[in-house]
Amino acid sequence: xxxxxxxxxxxxxxxxxxxxxxxxxxxxxxxxxxxxxxxxxxxxxxxxxxxxxxxxxxxxxxxxxxxxxxxxxxxxxxxxxxxxxxxxxxxxxxxxxxxxxxxxxxxxxxxxxxxxxxxxxxxxxxxxxxxxxxxxxxxxxxxxxxxxxxxxxxxxxxxxxxxxxxxxxxxxxxxxxxxxxxxxxxxxxxxxxxxxxxxxxxxxxxxxxxxxxxxxxxxxxxxxxxxxxxxxxxxxxxxxxxxxxxxxxxxxxxxxxxxxxxxxxxxxxxxxxxxxxxxxxxxxxxxxxxxxxxxxxxxxxxxx
Amino acid sequence: xxxxxxxxxxxxxxxxxxxxxxxxxxxxxxxxxxxxxxxxxxxxxxxxxxxxxxxxxxxxxxxxxxxxxxxxxxxxxxxxxxxxxxxxxxxxxxxxxxxxxxxxxxxxxxxxxxxxxxxxxxxxxxxxxxxxxxxxxxxxxxxxxxxxxxxxxxxxxxxxxxxxxxxxxxxxxxxxxxxxxxxxxxxxxxxxxxxxxxxxxxxxxxxxxxxxxxxxxxxxxxxxxxxxxxxxxxxxxxxxxxxxxxxxxxxxxxxxxxxxxxxxxxxxxxxxxxxxxxxxxxxx
Numbered sequence: 033x034x035x036x037x038x039x040x041x042x043x044x045x046x047x048x049x050x051x052x053x054x055x056x057x058x059x060x061x062x063x064x065x066x067x068x069x070x071x072x073x074x075x076x077x078x079x080x081x082x083x084x085x086x087x088x089x090x091x092x093x094x095x096x097x098x099x100x101x102x103x104x105x106x107x108x109x110x111x112x113x114x115x116x117x118x119x120x121x122x123x124x125x126x127x128x129x130x131x132x133x134x135x136x137x138x139x140x141x142x143x144x145x146x147x148x149x150x151x152x153x154x155x156x157x158x159x160x161x162x163x164x165x166x167x168x169x170x171x172x173x174x175x176x177x178x179x180x181x182x183x184x185x186x187x188x189x190x191x192x193x194x195x196x197x198x199x200x201x202x203x204x205x206x207x208x209x210x211x212x213x214x215x216x217x218x219x220x221x222x223x224x225x226x227x228x229x230x231x232x233x234x235x236x237x238x239x240x241x242x243x244x245x246x247x248x249x250x251x252x253x254x255x256x257x258x259x260x261x262x263x264x265x266x267x268x269x270x271x272x273x274x275x276x277x278x279x280x281x282x283x284x285x286x287x288x289x290x291x292x293x294x295x296x297x298x299x300x301x302x303x304x305x306x307x308x309x310x311x312x313x314x315x316x317x318x319x320x321x322x323x324x325x326x327x328x329x330x331x332x333x334x335x336x
Numbered sequence: 337x338x339x340x341x342x343x344x345x346x347x348x349x350x351x352x353x354x355x356x357x358x359x360x361x362x363x364x365x366x367x368x369x370x371x372x373x374x375x376x377x378x379x380x381x382x383x384x385x386x387x388x389x390x391x392x393x394x395x396x397x398x399x400x401x402x403x404x405x406x407x408x409x410x411x412x413x414x415x416x417x418x419x420x421x422x423x424x425x426x427x428x429x430x431x432x433x434x435x436x437x438x439x440x441x442x443x444x445x446x447x448x449x450x451x452x453x454x455x456x457x458x459x460x461x462x463x464x465x466x467x468x469x470x471x472x473x474x475x476x477x478x479x480x481x482x483x484x485x486x487x488x489x490x491x492x493x494x495x496x497x498x499x500x501x502x503x504x505x506x507x508x509x510x511x512x513x514x515x516x517x518x519x520x521x522x523x524x525x526x527x528x529x530x531x532x533x534x535x536x537x538x539x540x541x542x543x544x545x546x547x548x549x550x551x552x553x554x555x556x557x558x559x560x561x562x563x564x565x566x567x568x569x570x571x572x573x574x575x576x577x578x579x580x581x582x583x584x585x586x587x588x589x590x591x592x593x594x595x596x597x598x599x600x601x602x603x604x605x606x607x608x609x610x611x612x613x614x615x616x617x618x619x620x
Binding site: 063066071077106107108 | 366369371381384385392396529533535537538
């Protein structure tokens with residue numbers, strides 16, 4: 033049930049506003065306009081907020097702050113740019129220190145014009161953003177059920193940076209299991225990863241223009257070594273890993289065997305591979321904290 | 337069988353009642369500020385929305401503590417409303433609070449850290465009054481069992497006026513309301529962002545909210561015990577006390593934690609302990 037339009041919590045950020053729009057935003061909270069009638073609350077905490085309301089143009093100093101606030105908000109979320117400056121940079125757009133409107137750093141959903149924007153217009157803008165939120169939630173849900181927007185393709189060297197970030201994020205849970213933060217996936221540098229592109233095939237899973245999963249594999253003596261299967265923590269348990277595995281196996285139909293490995297305490301990984309038909313066949317010690325379990329699955333050719 | 341039905345009614349009715357009371361609270365607060373305020377069901381809308389949000393965590397384990405906070409808040413209320421042992425209720429209730437604090441600490445952001453520290457201080461400041469109330473009730477009725485206390489022939493408030501006042505005093509602390517809303521606060525006041533709940537989002541925040549509803553009902557239940565002889569008087573006392581808490585919330589600014597400790601402990605020691613001393617010397 034869409035309760036988003038009944039309880040939108042906003043966070044207000046003053047980028048480099050002249051305070052005209054800020055005062056109008058605050059006016060919305062006063063008894064005259066009383067936005068709490070619609071369940072709107074000004075939270076001041078990005079982790080509780082649904083809508084990011086920004087006044088003023090973006091300058092070099094607050095660019096990162098804005099992106100940081102946005103990144104800390106849980107999905108689904110919407111951005112409303114209030115006033116001429118937030119929409120386009122306004123009269124400050126030509127200044128040497130101004131980068132432009134909010135849309136130069138974030139995807140803006142609703143623009144509220146005005147200098148300063150009137151409280152009625154601000155409330156209207158937030159109400160418009162509610163529609164966006166509801167729509168985003170629907171997308172979010174359909175993604176988690178049908179994964180319609182997921183696209184798996186080969187990754188190029190230009191994706192290396194994003195894949196490395198994803199890898200470090202995804203292996204965090206593994207590091208927690210073994211209490212070992214020196215795992216090789218966490219230590220890999222960008223240069224090493226780029227060098228991998230020469231010997232291995234990289235696949236990426238892209239959702240809404242963002243890489244959410246990746247896997248790499250190389251064929252040696254008829255055995256396909258599949259490794260570093262990573263899925264963004266938010267998108268785990270949605271079947272993306274399974275799809276990546278299937279895709280990488282299909283890329284090498286000629287392979288005699290498929291081989292993966294994981295740590296001995298990573299029960300979830302072992303379970304996951306077993307479900308895909310892999311069977312553990314050997315284990316090796318890699319450090320005093322961790323054994324490596326190798327799992328194997330015969331290729332299609334041998335089955336026939 | 338009767339206990340089972342009571343438990344079932346409690347499990348379903350308590351969050352509904354708690355949510356309605358906090359909706360009523362928000363409406364009342366808005367009216368006191370000359371606003372119209374949100375609909376009565378707003379707290380439920382908020383919680384249902386939070387259930388649908390993504391859950392961001394600093395550490396995964398922080399949400400486990402919140403789960404136990406909810407479980408123990410429900411458990412202590414369940415004990416209370418099925419007529420269990422009052423002391424056990426209070427200890428389980430304290431444990432629930434401790435889990436909440438641990439969750440805040442686990443999130444290890446400066447704001448939730450400060451909030452957790454202050455939540456501990458709040459617990460330290462309200463605990464004596466709650467415990468002394470239980471002891472006072474025992475001294476009058478001769479039992480710690482809630483069912484015995486309820487069936488005691490006579491108004492406890494007549495014998496325990498000092499304890500009642502000290503208990504009323506800590507309502508604002510327990511409900512995290514001004515002037516004692518130091519661990520977390522209304523959304524409007526943001527100097528420690530949202531205190532102990534800063535790092536919780538999505539379902540975890542919804543759980544905190546629901547646990548607060550259970551807490552609210554339990555604390556009002558404890559207050560009801562003072563008037564249990566006449567149920568109508570008990571309900572009226574709960575409503576009037578809550579109204580006063582909301583009124584005080586809107587009238588007062590926040591105090592520092594030193595003031596919180598000084599005031600709540602003096603109330604508990606002077607009025608509460610004094611009451612018990614007097615009881616001790618009254619021949620019955």
